Amino acid sequence: MNKWVYLFNEVKEVEKVSRGSWDSVKSLVGGKGAGLMDMTRAGVPVPPFFTVTTEACNAYQKANKFPAGMWDQELKALKAIEKATGKKFGDAKNPLLVSCRSGAKFSMPGMMDTILNIGLTDKVAEGMVKATGNTRFVYDSYRRLIEMFGSVVMDTGDEVFEHALESYKAEKGYKNDTDMQAEDWVAIVEKFKVAYKSKTGEDFPQDPFKQLELSTEAVFRSWNGKRAVDYRNKEKISHTLGTAVNICTMAFGNMGDDSATGVAFTRNPSTGDSLMMGEYLINAQGEDVVAGIRNADPIQNLVNQMPKAYKQFMDITAKLEKHYHDMQDVEFTIERGKLWMLQTRIGKRTAKAAVKMAVDMANEKLITKEEAVKRVTPENVDSLLHPQFDDSAMNQAEKDGHFVAKGVNASPGAAVGQIYFDADMAEKMAKEGKQDTIMVRPFTKPDDVHGMIASKG
Numbered sequence: 001m002n003k004w005v006y007l008f009n010e011v012k013e014v015e016k017v018s019r020g021s022w023d024s025v026k027s028l029v030g031g032k033g034a035g036l037m038d039m040t041r042a043g044v045p046v047p048p049f050f051t052v053t054t055e056a057c058n059a060y061q062k063a064n065k066f067p068a069g070m071w072d073q074e075l076k077a078l079k080a081i082e083k084a085t086g087k088k089f090g091d092a093k094n095p096l097l098v099s100c101r102s103g104a105k106f107s108m109p110g111m112m113d114t115i116l117n118i119g120l121t122d123k124v125a126e127g128m129v130k131a132t133g134n135t136r137f138v139y140d141s142y143r144r145l146i147e148m149f150g151s152v153v154m155d156t157g158d159e160v161f162e163h164a165l166e167s168y169k170a171e172k173g174y175k176n177d178t179d180m181q182a183e184d185w186v187a188i189v190e191k192f193k194v195a196y197k198s199k200t201g202e203d204f205p206q207d208p209f210k211q212l213e214l215s216t217e218a219v220f221r222s223w224n225g226k227r228a229v230d231y232r233n234k235e236k237i238s239h240t241l242g243t244a245v246n247i248c249t250m251a252f253g254n255m256g257d258d259s260a261t262g263v264a265f266t267r268n269p270s271t272g273d274s275l276m277m278g279e280y281l282i283n284a285q286g287e288d289v290v291a292g293i294r295n296a297d298p299i300q301n302l303v304n305q306m307p308k309a310y311k312q313f314m315d316i317t318a319k320l321e322k323h324y325h326d327m328q329d330v331e332f333t334i335e336r337g338k339l340w341m342l343q344t345r346i347g348k349r350t351a352k353a354a355v356k357m358a359v360d361m362a363n364e365k366l367i368t369k370e371e372a373v374k375r376v377t378p379e380n381v382d383s384l385l386h387p388q389f390d391d392s393a394m395n396q397a398e399k400d401g402h403f404v405a406k407g408v409n410a411s412p413g414a415a416v417g418q419i420y421f422d423a424d425m426a427e428k429m430a431k432e433g434k435q436d437t438i439m440v441r442p443f444t445k446p447d448d449v450h451g452m453i454a455s456k457g
Contacts, residue, residue, distance in 0.1 A: 004056040005073040007080055008049045011037035028053050030244030032103030035344045042323070044316055044341050047249035048084040050077035052216065054105065057242035060220045071213065074247070078212075085249055089119055090208040092127030097141070097250040100215040102222060104243040107329070107345050110446035111231045112243055113152045113222040115215040116285055117145035117250060119208040125189075137255050139185035144285060146192040146204055149211065153218040156199035164191045178283070212247070219245045227449045234453050251333040251340040254285050260306065260334045261285055264299050266317050267327040269349040272356025276300070276317065278330075285333075309339045320344050325367050327357055351383035387414040407440070415457030423451025430454035 006014050006029060014037065018024035026034045033051035040046045052074060059067035078098075082088050087096035097119040102112035120128075120142045128138045147161040165177075168188060174180060180188075196204045205211055222228060223243045232239055253261030264278025279296035282305065303310040313332060316339075320328045329347035333340045349357065355376055362372035397403045417436035420426040426439040427450050439455040441448060 030103030049248035054242035135182035272353035351380035
């Protein structure tokens with residue numbers, strides 16, 4: 001029988017099957033799974049997990065169902081996670097909750113789907129409140145599961161949940177999610193269940209195993225979602241690779257003011273400067289940072305709020321950069337002061353940053369001069385020839401009152417075009433070829449990727 005599932009401590013077996021090539025390892029278990037396995041082997045604190053292979057995804061795409069034996073292997077791997085954590089999936093007294101995340105061979109940030117807090121049900125939520133004494137945390141986590149499961153697995157979209165939450169906050173006079181009290185989140189869970197049923201015609205599933213099964217299937221399906229296909233077309237990534245699925249023990253950044261979640265780059269991906277660049281949120285879960293729904297704090301502020309976790313984080317990321325000989329893009333969660341690393345991968349960068357990093361790393365003896373030259377691609381050179389803003393002219397425009405607005409830049413460069421506030425319209429107008437377009441959004445989300453690709457800025 002084919003082996004479709006690998007545990008967190010089976011990296012040697014994956015290497016054996018892949019014949020020792022790290023590129024082949026990533027082909028089989030995806031970049032995220034490979035990174036997690038490698039960090040686990042190196043003794044980095046990673047929550048216990050297992051990975052369903054890209055081969056299983058491709059088999060699913062062909063037959064539109066799980067390949068024979070895959071689900072049984074997933075259940076067996078779940079037992080191993082239970083043993084490693086001392087928790088039990090679906091148990092009301094000591095529950096194991098997991099996340100379900102994609103992970104292709106090549107990094108596709110935000111292009112495929114994620115579901116957090118799988119395993120939460122009415123009974124489990126009640127048990128967790130008794131065990132933790134933290135009603136706010138439990139029901140905040142539960143409402144996130146209902147929203148993610150509805151929008152990702154059942155394709156309800158997130159508007160129905162966002163509207164319910166915003167209406168409730170307006171009614172109570174709350175400005176931010178952080179104003180919500182424990183009883184508010186209990187009420188929101190009930191409102192979200194009603195919203196879920198209004199869109200799907202059925203109750204939110206109270207069987208944790210059904211949650212896991214449908215979530216795994218949803219991540220497989222997201223490989224062929226519009227934003228993922230658009231992104232692969234732009235990046236010239238093969239459509240036949242498939243995505244792995246990573247089922248990872250939940251680490252909670254939303255357990256209070258001693259908990260946090262964040263993302264970071266070991267060097268500045270815009271300029272190439274050898275300085276940690278990232279952001280984090282106190283009392284939040286990972287998708288809050290990635291989705292851009294709350295303004296995050298710069299990573300350097302963490303030293304004042306959680307000095308011990310910050311030092312450990314800086315030590316680990318320095319080791320990861322040396323190990324992979326390249327700038328790393330990492331995700332982390334701090335649960336009650338304990339640091340957990342959730343991802344490491346080679347970070348994307350601008351052309352300007354690619355040149356500076358290559359030179360700096362060669363001078364630091366991290367890579368050879370030959371490798372440095374190879375890392376600057378023809379695409380990088382082409383990008384460097386694009387228009388750039390003159391900083392002194394920008395400053396003068398601001399002084400003269402000719403400066404209209406300022407946003408968060410994803411990369412350097414200058415562009416001229418007609419502004420559109422909607423990704424679909426930006427793409428439509430760009431494709432019609434009548435004018436260059438600039439897309440403006442309150443926050444960009446992965447669903448906006450087609451608009452980003454079509455727009456000049």
